[in-house]
Amino acid sequence: MIQMFNVYKVYPNNHPALTDISLHIKKGDFVFITGPSGAGKTTLIKLIFCAERSTRGQIIVQGINLAKIKESRIAYLRRKIGVVFQDFKLLNSRTAYENVVFALEVIGTRRREIKRKAWQVLKLVGLQNRLDATPLGLSGGEQQRIAIARAIVNNPTILLADEPTGNLDSEITQDVMELFKSINDRGTTVVIATHNKNLASQYANKHIILDKGMRIDAQE
Amino acid sequence: MSFYRLVYFFREAFQGIKHNRFTHLVTIGTITFALLTFAIFIVTVTNLNQIFDEWGKRIHLIAYLDKNTNAEEIKKVRERIATLPQTKNVTYVSKERALTILKESLKNQDGMLENLDENPLPASLEITLKEAYNNPQSLKTFVAEVKRIDTISDVEYGQEWLERFSAFISIVKLVGVSIGGFLFLATILIISNAIKLTIYSRREEIEIMKLVGATNFFIQVPFFLEGFIQGLCGSLLALGILYVSYKILISKIISDYSLYLGALNLIFLPQKLVIILIFFGIILGVFGCALSMGRFLKT
Numbered sequence: 001m002i003q004m005f006n007v008y009k010v011y012p013n014n015h016p017a018l019t020d021i022s023l024h025i026k027k028g029d030f031v032f033i034t035g036p037s038g039a040g041k042t043t044l045i046k047l048i049f050c051a052e053r054s055t056r057g058q059i060i061v062q063g064i065n066l067a068k069i070k071e072s073r074i075a076y077l078r079r080k081i082g083v084v085f086q087d088f089k090l091l092n093s094r095t096a097y098e099n100v101v102f103a104l105e106v107i108g109t110r111r112r113e114i115k116r117k118a119w120q121v122l123k124l125v126g127l128q129n130r131l132d133a134t135p136l137g138l139s140g141g142e143q144q145r146i147a148i149a150r151a152i153v154n155n156p157t158i159l160l161a162d163e164p165t166g167n168l169d170s171e172i173t174q175d176v177m178e179l180f181k182s183i184n185d186r187g188t189t190v191v192i193a194t195h196n197k198n199l200a201s202q203y204a205n206k207h208i209i210l211d212k213g214m215r216i217d218a219q220e
Numbered sequence: 221m222s223f224y225r226l227v228y229f230f231r232e233a234f235q236g237i238k239h240n241r242f243t244h245l246v247t248i249g250t251i252t253f254a255l256l257t258f259a260i261f262i263v264t265v266t267n268l269n270q271i272f273d274e275w276g277k278r279i280h281l282i283a284y285l286d287k288n289t290n291a292e293e294i295k296k297v298r299e300r301i302a303t304l305p306q307t308k309n310v311t312y313v314s315k316e317r318a319l320t321i322l323k324e325s326l327k328n329q330d331g332m333l334e335n336l337d338e339n340p341l342p343a344s345l346e347i348t349l350k351e352a353y354n355n356p357q358s359l360k361t362f363v364a365e366v367k368r369i370d371t372i373s374d375v376e377y378g379q380e381w382l383e384r385f386s387a388f389i390s391i392v393k394l395v396g397v398s399i400g401g402f403l404f405l406a407t408i409l410i411i412s413n414a415i416k417l418t419i420y421s422r423r424e425e426i427e428i429m430k431l432v433g434a435t436n437f438f439i440q441v442p443f444f445l446e447g448f449i450q451g452l453c454g455s456l457l458a459l460g461i462l463y464v465s466y467k468i469l470i471s472k473i474i475s476d477y478s479l480y481l482g483a484l485n486l487i488f489l490p491q492k493l494v495i496i497l498i499f500f501g502i503i504l505g506v507f508g509c510a511l512s513m514g515r516f517l518k519t
Contacts, residue, residue, distance in 0.1 A: 049431075055470060076433065077433070079433035083431055089427065089428060089431070091425060100260045103428070106434035108432055154432065
């Protein structure tokens, strides 16, 4: 599903973010990437959905070589990848329902399908009663649920999450993690970057540890 | 493209305008101002040219004949002038005829002329020129030629006035073109900046659109539509303002000055130019948008 071979990422200021990273994530994996801040977790996630390009090395996502992907094809790759962030990235001027609908509209989904899918996914994350609330009227946990709903509404095969619980207290964190687990149980490959090692030991079936841009876990 | 997509694009464009009302108003105002200046310039020049042409057609040269010129000589002079390439028409106005005309034009005040012992008016030849020669330069040459004829005592025409008017039109054209050029550049810059602001204020939306896999085409279309709508509104507004001002001006001029200007016919923009102006406004809007779009869509 996701493969990296000797991947390097150096930012324009000559700061090496990732050094010689190789990994293999299989379909249905529940993967945690952990490490202290600045270890390169976010960069690794960004490389997978082409928000950054690797400096060296090969990345293959769903059979597509990202080193060779055309700019115009990136949009289509992203339709198969859902992404969730620590700061949710919701549109505060739109309701919970509209935030989810927005993600479907902008990729040209048919109207009838939009209603069905949006409703289904909001029910899945347990927010079917808060459809008309705007993000600012919702708790952090609820906001993250909307963000997750938006990320999975298009049935992606991969769900990426960058510190998804960084802004949430521990109880809500558990709820959100359970949600990720249930999404993973439905067959979606889930990759979560977090500094919280305990979550990894609790949920991960694969644990990648980064430090200073290098992989320091025992690789298979 | 499906109807639903089209609806989506238009809805997004109008929402964008609604959410950024102020920026859009400024942009539309700028387009309006630029096009209005440009249109005023065109209307002014068109009308000045028209007036100039109109008056040019009515230019009569009056060549006064020496007092003692006899009929034979008059005939000769007349023929000579008629054969000049510039001449369209030559009419002989006798002393008597000149007096009758004067009396007619004085109408109720003809008492003034009653005590004249002798007709003081000279006989003259009224000359009209072919249209191609209705410009100050050819006129001068022509007058010089006529003046060389012995029996002609003087030639009268609105020389100075014509020259000044023609110079004035040239200046108006020059000023108009330079102001127009400046405004055109300024407008594109202002529009591209205004749209940059709009895009900036919607960067989160764009970020999310890119995140969930919207194509650049899908992201761009609503912005281009916004530019299009702005351009259209701006040009229609400019034309509207111009038309209303034109109507007011016309009614004023006609009621106040018709006596002096005669059957002066002020014209509005020709239809072709109206379409060009609207087109121009749309180009301004869309081009301004394109200029600021590119860099925001980089992945």
